[in-house]
Amino acid sequence: MLVNMNEVLRPAKKNHYAVGLFNAVNLELARGIISAAESSRSPVIMGTAEVLLPYGPLEEVSYYLLPMAKKASVPVVVHLDHGLSYDTCIKALELGFSSIMYDCSTDSYEENVRKVKEMADIAHSYGATIEGELGHVGDNEGSAEGSDHMEDPSKFFTDPALAKDFVDKTGVDALAIAVGNAHGAYKLPPKLDFERIRTIASTVDVPLVLHGGSGLTDNDFRQAIKDGISKVNIFTDINVAAVEAEFKKFSSMEKGLIDLIPAAVEAVKQESLKKMELFSSTGKADIKHTPVSNADIEMITKLVAAEVAKYLKK
Numbered sequence: 095m096l097v098n099m100n101e102v103l104r105p106a107k108k109n110h111y112a113v114g115l116f117n118a119v120n121l122e123l124a125r126g127i128i129s130a131a132e133s134s135r136s137p138v139i140m141g142t143a144e145v146l147l148p149y150g151p152l153e154e155v156s157y158y159l160l161p162m163a164k165k166a167s168v169p170v171v172v173h174l175d176h177g178l179s180y181d182t183c184i185k186a187l188e189l190g191f192s193s194i195m196y197d198c199s200t201d202s203y204e205e206n207v208r209k210v211k212e213m214a215d216i217a218h219s220y221g222a223t224i225e226g227e228l229g230h231v232g233d234n235e236g237s238a239e240g241s242d243h244m245e246d247p248s249k250f251f252t253d254p255a256l257a258k259d260f261v262d263k264t265g266v267d268a269l270a271i272a273v274g275n276a277h278g279a280y281k282l283p284p285k286l287d288f289e290r291i292r293t294i295a296s297t298v299d300v301p302l303v304l305h306g307g308s309g310l311t312d313n314d315f316r317q318a319i320k321d322g323i324s325k326v327n328i329f330t331d332i333n334v335a336a337v338e339a340e341f342k343k344f345s346s347m348e349k350g351l352i353d354l355i356p357a358a359v360e361a362v363k364q365e366s367l368k369k370m371e372l373f374s375s376t377g378k379a380d381i382k383h384t385p386v387s388n389a390d391i392e393m394i395t396k397l398v399a400a401e402v403a404k405y406l407k408k
């Protein structure tokens with residue numbers, strides 16, 4: 095079933111597990127991800143990122159992501175990851191994506207707030223959710239998700255003192271934070287700032303997102319989720335698993351494309367399953383959260399104001 099992020103991340107935050115975002119730039123990746131989610135009864139977030147659109151154009155990706163999500167027996171969020179432009183985010187919403195990320199993290203703080211607030215209002219009018227980023231998650235060399243390599247990532251860590259202000263002013267439904275993580279394959283073991291995660295988690299009331307999950311150790315994941323991470327982004331691991339499976343099948347002299355496809359799907363499924371089990375999202379598909387809509391909040395506010403007015407007149 096197609097849902098937005100609130101319906102899977104709010105329960106994750108409350109019950110201390112995480113939901114994986116797996117980018118699916120082709121049908122084989124999507125089939126493996128959905129198969130893993132259904133077999134493990136795990137909610138899942140599936141999508142693509144703006145920098146991946148050359149490999150799978152947004153509209154074409156929507157042709158299979160949305161029908162597969164609607165047909166699935168578990169909650170599936172269809173998410174645009176790292177939307178870098180206003181137009182791409184709007185297009186995703188118009189196509190029916192149930193969630194977007196508008197990444198303005200390289201802008202000034204004031205500009206980040208302004209642009210994300212504007213997009214949050216638009217996304218919510220579609221019934222979709224929105225993720226923002228505070229601080230800046232860089233990219234390891236050769237990352238498929240970007241090219242912003244940083245020599246000293248600590249200079250761009252999320253400032254806990256600004257986190258609540260950012261969430262309050264923008265109205266985002268989830269917050270991506272920079273705590274020593276980076277996109278792509280790590281050459282050296284990353285050093286996550288777990289204390290920073292704990293501090294931010296205790297300051298804001300929205301789920302926190304860890305980008306650059308591929309390559310972290312199992313203990314890194316467990317500790318980060320324990321400290322407050324509710325969504326973890328994965329791409330490199332499933333991307334590599336698919337091509338390794340195809341290469342192995344190709345080397346066995348079965349060289350037709352139809353011989354390679356099942357191998358790729360199964361490899362993605364197994365790698366996704368590993369992550370779902372590690373994130374403790376397996377068996378959580380039936381945990382639901384019904385978010386309060388903006389219309390409900392407005393109605394409640396008006397009712398309270400009316401009651402206060404009656405009281406003051408007495």
